[in-house]
Structures are given as structure tokens and as C-alpha cells.
Amino acid sequence: MKSTLTEPRIHDDLAEFYSLWRDACLGKKASEADEVKFLLDTLASFSNVRSVIDLGGSVGLHAIALAKHGFDVTLLDRANTALAIAKRTSPELKTVQSSFESISLTENFDASFCMFSSSSYLLEEAERKAFYDWVKTHITDLAVFDQINTLRLPRTYSDNCQAEDKHFRFNVLREWHFEEDLLHTSFVYEFVDKASEATKIINDRQVQKFLTVEELVEYMGKEWRIVALLGDCNLSQPFDQEKSPRMIAVFKKQDCWKK
Ligand SMILES: C[S@@+](CC[C@H](N)C(=O)[O-])C[C@H]1O[C@@H](n2cnc3c(N)ncnc32)[C@H](O)[C@@H]1O
Structure with missing residues (x-):
């Protein structure tokens, strides 16, 4: 199936190393702590929610923290390995194994969040439509x-980024290029076991399609309105397409459409 070929192993059989990969790619250790603070601020500023769903939440970096803050959290992801790690960390966390494009959950949630480009792995129009239709309803x-924020990325690029934890030093060689509106990235991971200095090299790759804010607005439809468009995980940092590292859109359902 196409989607398994275009999604990287780091979300799947290598999910045990997902936090290291995230730290390396973002160039910052444990940035999820700031992101959780941002989500708490956002939920408190715009809404009075109790139930939330983390769409593409992987090993539960945000979901587990929000559950600790008293929210009724469900973590949805298609990667079984990632969900098993989340359950190992927090056995009481509710998890759902599902692809975005075929969510069969009938339950409603007050709020959803989809962090760190999780929805960019939906490459086909029909998949995106099914996903945003589920969110809307x-x-x-x-x-x-x-x-x-891909608008500020060069069309081709390569770099090296690193992270480490107790057991491993992790070096990532990244190379990316755009083919029309698809971002193709190849990775070479080098894991060095700190205890033995043994090294392992693994190749990985991914393809992503990023949306413009106009496209997001179109998918969400007339019942939803953007109440904040941010350039990072900070409610006072507006989106600037030339400078912002991220593009974060906060949508609120219009009162007149609420049942
Ligand atoms: C880049 S990670 C982001 C994880 C987490 N939200 C974060 O902020 O670290 C993308 C996640 O989305 C999941 N994912 C990608 N495509 C998906 C799909 N079509 N359906 C469900 N989950 C998907 C992957 O398994 C992975 O866990």
C-alpha cells in the first residue's frame, strides 16, 4: 500500500527511538513540554473542554501529559508500536489504532489536536477529505x-542533526527536495550505543504534503472559523510565512452551527 511506503520507519518499527528523532529534527530536547503548555493555554483561552483527541499522537508525548492535567484524552494513531509504547508509559491512557483516512470512531470530542505535521502524511485528496470530514463532524x-512552515524551506537541502538520551547518541543525515508540492526526505540514522560504542546505521524516508492555510480553511468548511494562526507554540506569536518555524491553525466551531 502506498501509505506504508511513504511513511518512515521511525513512526513504526523504530518508534522506540521516536523521541530521539523528534529532538534531533526539532534541534531541541523535549520540546513537547513547551507544546503541552501551549495546548493547555489554547484549550483554556478558546474553550472549556474536557474530552480531547490527539490525532497522530505517536508514543503519547502530548496525550499523556494532558491526561495528567485532568483531560479525558484519547490517542489515535495508525502505528501499533507507537501505541504500545504509549500504553507502556501510561496503561490507563485510551488509545485507538486507526488511519486518519478511515476513522470509524462514532464518539464526539470537545477538541482535537494534530501536532508536528501528522496530517501531512495524507498524500491523496480522498484521504484528506475523509480525515477533515471526520474532524468536522x-x-x-x-x-x-x-x-x-514549508514556505520558508529551500527546495533542496541537506543537514545533520543530533540528539542523545541515556543510552544512545543519535546522528541524522537529512536530505530533502520538493517535487511539485510533495516534500521528499531521506534520512540516514546513526545510532551509537554509549555503553559499548557499537554503531548501527539505518536508512529511512518519508513523503509529505503540506497544506496552505487557505486549503485548511476549505477542508474545515463554513461551520468552522480560524481563531488563531500562529508561527510557533505560543499564542502571542503570529504566523509569518518567511520566518515562522511552524504554522499552527486553531479552528473553533461557530456557535450558530453547534447543536
Ligand atoms: C511526525 S509524527 C507526530 C507525532 C506527534 N503528534 C508529535 O507531535 O510528536 C506523525 C504521527 O502520525 C502518525 N500518522 C501518520 N499518518 C497517519 C495516518 N494516515 N493515520 C493515522 N496516523 C498517522 C504516525 O504514525 C506518527 O505517529
């Missing part, structure tokens, strides 16, 4: 979509 108040 099953989220009753607030929907947050976070993606990297």
Missing part, C-alpha cells in the same frame, strides 16, 4: 492543526 468545539 466529531469535534464539537476546537481543532488545532500544527505543521512545519
